[in-house]
Amino acid sequence: MGLNEMLSIFQKESDGASKITFIGSPGLCTPFAEFLSYGVTDKETHFIPFVNVDECREFELRPYGLALKDEISNPYDSDIVVVMGGLAIPDFNVDLDELNALIEKIMKKDGKIIGVCFMNMFDESGWLKKIDFDCIIDGTLITMVKR
Numbered sequence: 001m002g003l004n005e006m007l008s009i010f011q012k013e014s015d016g017a018s019k020i021t022f023i024g025s026p027g028l029c030t031p032f033a034e035f036l037s038y039g040v041t042d043k044e045t046h047f048i049p050f051v052n053v054d055e056c057r058e059f060e061l062r063p064y065g066l067a068l069k070d071e072i073s074n075p076y077d078s079d080i081v082v083v084m085g086g087l088a089i090p091d092f093n094v095d096l097d098e099l100n101a102l103i104e105k106i107m108k109k110d111g112k113i114i115g116v117c118f119m120n121m122f123d124e125s126g127w128l129k130k131i132d133f134d135c136i137i138d139g140t141l142i143t144m145v146k147r
Helices: 003-013 030-038 096-107 122-126
Strands: 019-024 044-049 055-063 065-072 078-084 107-118 134-137
Touching: 003 030, 003 107, 003 134, 019 030, 019 096, 030 044, 030 055, 044 078, 055 078, 078 096, 096 107, 107 122, 122 134
Parallel strands: 019 044, 019 078, 078 107, 107 134
Antiparallel strands: 044 055, 055 065
16 A cells, blocks of 8 residues: 555545544654645644653644644544554554553544554554554555665
8 A cells, every 4th residue: 555545545534533633653653644634634633752642732734734833732532543653663662551541531432543554563563452443554665776
């Protein structure tokens, strides 16, 4: 699945939502959350680095694209929580109990959990059995060097 398919599926999965919060590793996941947010600019979108809810920022549409606001934002009562695959990188040591507690705290009672990753990251990390995903969008990246 390429980026266009990923964006199209995300748009369909986000239909009916008004507030979406991404949880991911800063730097690695932020550009992908920004990319997906660009496809749903009619919705309020937020980004939480790791599980640091006190550092949450809202995406803002600017003349050159989306960017995170400087001010702290409110991710509570999100219709959708998106767990980004970068969190599952072993070096980040994300505590799954803490992550699941955060999801439960910020998501509406009837909300949806979407996983977004590449290369089977959630399966490889064992997270499929530990997070109750409603949908996982799993892309494949192929790198080629041409000279």
